[in-house]
Amino acid sequence: MKTSLKIALIPVAALVLAACSSSPTGADLDKIASQVTQSSFQAKGQAGMDRLQQDDANRLCSAADVAGQPLDDKAAQAIEAANLKTVKWPADGKFLGDWKNGEKLAQSGRGLTWSDKAGSDNGGNCYNCHQITKEEISYGTIGPSLYHYGKLRGVTDPNSPAAKAVVEYTWVKLWNARAYNACSQMPRVGHNAILNEAELKDVMALLLDPASPANK
Amino acid sequence: MKKPMVQRQVLAATALLMSMGVAHAQDATAEGIAKYRQMLQDGNPAELFEMKGEELWTQKRGPKNASLEKCDLGKGPGVIKGAFVELPRYFADTGKVQDLETRLITCMETLQGFKSEELYKAAANYGKGESANMVAMTTYVATASKGMDFALPQVNEKEKTMYEVGKRLFFARGGPHDFACSTCHGVDGQRIRLQDLPNLTKNPGDGVGFAAWPAYRVSNAQLWTMQKRLNDCYRQQRFPEPKFGSDATIALAVYMGVNSKGAESIVPSIKR
Numbered sequence: 001m002k003t004s005l006k007i008a009l010i011p012v013a014a015l016v017l018a019a020c021s022s023s024p025t026g027a028d029l030d031k032i033a034s035q036v037t038q039s040s041f042q043a044k045g046q047a048g049m050d051r052l053q054q055d056d057a058n059r060l061c062s063a064a065d066v067a068g069q070p071l072d073d074k075a076a077q078a079i080e081a082a083n084l085k086t087v088k089w090p091a092d093g094k095f096l097g098d099w100k101n102g103e104k105l106a107q108s109g110r111g112l113t114w115s116d117k118a119g120s121d122n123g124g125n126c127y128n129c130h131q132i133t134k135e136e137i138s139y140g141t142i143g144p145s146l147y148h149y150g151k152l153r154g155v156t157d158p159n160s161p162a163a164k165a166v167v168e169y170t171w172v173k174l175w176n177a178r179a180y181n182a183c184s185q186m187p188r189v190g191h192n193a194i195l196n197e198a199e200l201k202d203v204m205a206l207l208l209d210p211a212s213p214a215n216k
Numbered sequence: 217m218k219k220p221m222v223q224r225q226v227l228a229a230t231a232l233l234m235s236m237g238v239a240h241a242q243d244a245t246a247e248g249i250a251k252y253r254q255m256l257q258d259g260n261p262a263e264l265f266e267m268k269g270e271e272l273w274t275q276k277r278g279p280k281n282a283s284l285e286k287c288d289l290g291k292g293p294g295v296i297k298g299a300f301v302e303l304p305r306y307f308a309d310t311g312k313v314q315d316l317e318t319r320l321i322t323c324m325e326t327l328q329g330f331k332s333e334e335l336y337k338a339a340a341n342y343g344k345g346e347s348a349n350m351v352a353m354t355t356y357v358a359t360a361s362k363g364m365d366f367a368l369p370q371v372n373e374k375e376k377t378m379y380e381v382g383k384r385l386f387f388a389r390g391g392p393h394d395f396a397c398s399t400c401h402g403v404d405g406q407r408i409r410l411q412d413l414p415n416l417t418k419n420p421g422d423g424v425g426f427a428a429w430p431a432y433r434v435s436n437a438q439l440w441t442m443q444k445r446l447n448d449c450y451r452q453q454r455f456p457e458p459k460f461g462s463d464a465t466i467a468l469a470v471y472m473g474v475n476s477k478g479a480e481s482i483v484p485s486i487k488r
Contacts, residue, residue, distance in 0.1 A: 024377060032377065033384035033467075040464030041450075044457040051391040051456055058389040065387035065398055112392050112454045125393070128408045140408045142400065187393040194392060 030063075045114035057083060061183035076182035084179035086191045087172050095167050095204050096158050102206030103213070105199055106132055112194065122194050124203055125187065132206065133213040143186060150208040151215040158208045170207060174200055252486075262355060262432040262484030265439045269356025272349050278328025287323035289316070289357065300361040301481055304469050306372035313378045315469050317354055317443050318461040324350075339460040342444055354441050355430050358483045365480055366427060368473040375470065378463075382471025385464055386416070391454035397468070399453075401425075416472050423482030426472040431485040439484070442469055 024032065043049050054062065057079045064071045071079075108123025110116060126132060129142035132149075149170075155163045172179050175190030189195050195203065206212050273284050289299035290307065304315040310322055317339070324330045338346035370376055389396040400408060401416040414425035421427075430441045440448075446465050450458050458464050 023373065024380075029377065029380045030384065033381045033388075036381050036463045036467060037385065037388070040458055040462030041456040042459055047391070047451075047454060047456045049456050051454065054388070054390055058394055062384075062387045062389050062396065065396070065402070066384055113451050114457060115451060138409045140406070140411075142406050142408065142413075185394075185399050187395070192392045192394070 046112065046116070046118035047114040057178050057182065064183065071182055079182040080179055083176045083182075083188070083191070084172070086188075087175045087179060088190065088197075089171070090197055090201065095171055095201060096209060097198060097201030097205050099202065099205035099209045099212035099214075101199075102202035102204070103133070105195065105203055106206055107136075124189065124195055124199070126203065129186075134216070135213060146207060147214060149214055150210065150212070155208050155215075156210060158210075163208075167204070167208060170204060171200070174203060260432060260484060260486055261437070262359075262430070262439055262486070265352045265355040265432075266359045266484065267356075268349075269352035269354070272353050273356055278324065278330045280327065280329035282327050282329075284320075284323050284327055284353070286327060287320075289319055289323075296357055296360040298361055298364055300358040300483070301364045301366045302368055304375075304378070304466050304473065305369050306374050313372075313374050313466055313470060315442065315461075315466055316357060317350065317441055318466070320350060320353055320357070321461070336460055339443070342447070343438055351430075351439055351441055355439055355484055358430055358481070361481055362483055363480060365478050366473055366476045368470065368477070370474055378467045378470040379474050381463070382467035382469070385468055386471055393454050395453040395455075397449065397453075417475060419476050419479050422480035423485060424479070426469070426476040427479040427481050428483075428485045428487070430483055431487045433487045435488055440487075 037052055038049075041049060041052060060071060060075055060079065070076075105124040106126035108121075109125045109128050111120060111122030126146075127136060127139045129140040131139040131141075131145040131147050134147060150158070150166075153166045155166055157163060158167055169180075173186075174195075176188045177184040177186035178188060187194055189203075190197070190200055206214055209215070276283050286293045288294075288307075288309075289296065290302055290305050291299050300316055303319065304313050306313050307319065307322070312318075314322065321330075321332050321335045321339070324335060325332045335346065335350070338344075339350060341347055343351060368375075370379060386397045387402075389399070396402075397416065400406070400413050404415045406413045414420035416425050426442070429445055430439060431445075432439050438444075443460055443465055446468060447458060447460075450456075
């Protein structure tokens with residue numbers, strides 16, 4: 001018992017010594033960063049400590065960003081496959097709702113911060129990063145412009161078989177953007193319940209309905 | 217005497233900014249903000265915080281009835297000029313890497329006899345009570361380095377470790393939106409709505425990003441230090457709250473400060 005304890009202690013002592021005498025390795029720093037994270041934050045309002053837990057997608061993409069190198073193909077494909085599996089299709093098979101409400105959701109950046117009331121309506125945050133309509137000039141540029149999103153993709157009737165592929169692609173992109181791009185910066189709007197199914201349909205309509213100002 | 221004039225200028229400048237609305241494109245808005253900042257140059261409300269801070273710094277306070285004039289901010293006891301542009305840095309007496317705001321608490325404890333736990337508690341209630349005093353003193357000390365270039369030391373092993381930890385925190389995605397600091401501040405030339413976003417992975421330029429704080433925020437008439445700036449970034453990231461003066465906040469400040477090497481501090485600046 002005593003002997004095995006001593007043996008077990010050797011690597012730990014060596015690590016501590018190594019950390020004192022030379023610079024910590026990348027793995028040491030990852031560990032320190034994770035300890036610092038746990039000790040530095042506190043739950044507030046609806047923002048609990050569980051929000052610091054990373055799934056594989058966030059853990060691997062963050063590490064790739066720290067390394068300044070893109071994720072290797074195999075890891076990227078695994079993340080995309082896992083995230084594609086999370087996508088839930090509309091229960092009634094209808095993909096488009098009301099673009100007018102979609103515009104309201106696109107405008108709002110509210111929800112899910114520690115100062116928002118738990119359970120209050122969330123916005124889609126869309127305009128923070130994307131251009132969508134010509135009328136709204138206060139748009140961000142972190143994501144690509146979505147102006148004429150449906151029109152540029154030839155969507156004249158979103159319910160037609162010809163539009164099916166584009167419509168379904170867009171639904172997946174909104175539900176879980178990591179399904180198509182492992183380290184996309186876009187929030188997983190459906191998967192993380194930022195918007196519900198009905199709200200997602202309204203944002204779909206903003207992008208794909210020929211009557212939406214996004215396609216005018 | 218000075219206060220009413222400052223307030224008048226803020227009102228005039230705010231009216232100018234508001235009258236522009238969002239009718240024009242972003243270029244016009246940026247131009248308007250520049251003009252607005254120029255108008256405020258001779259009457260930046262942050263000066264009121266600076267003046268209050270100077271008074272508090274030299275005033276005998278606390279259980280030991282002493283001033284902070286002997287405080288060692290890294291350049292020796294009593295040296296204020298140039299201290300801010302080298303912070304956060306390692307301090308041998310505490311064995312910690314500290315930013316200006318946490319170092320100030322160390323001095324208030326050792327020189328004046330305040331209890332640091334109580335000061336940390338007060339600091340968490342930003343801008344109220346003793347926190348208002350600490351914000352003013354932070355502004356005073358920082359402003360003594362106005363016009364100087366950032367040059368954080370990366371000599372001590374702990375300073376180097378804090379940089380590496382800060383880098384990892386900067387890129388750490390989490391929360392319901394998967395946001396990291398880098399989501400908005402990782403590349404050049406991007407905006408949220410019309411707000412330009414500095415790339416904080418490198419020196420984003422004089423008086424931009426890390427080199428723009430502490431700053432007076434016109435939208436809420438508050439003076440925001442880096443601790444408060446980081447706190448609100450994490451709120452918007454949908455993360456839980458970073459504790460005041462926690463290692464995460466220090467590590468991020470080291471990461472951004474070291475990256476800003478050579479950037480001129482324009483403290484105290486004005487933000488919308």
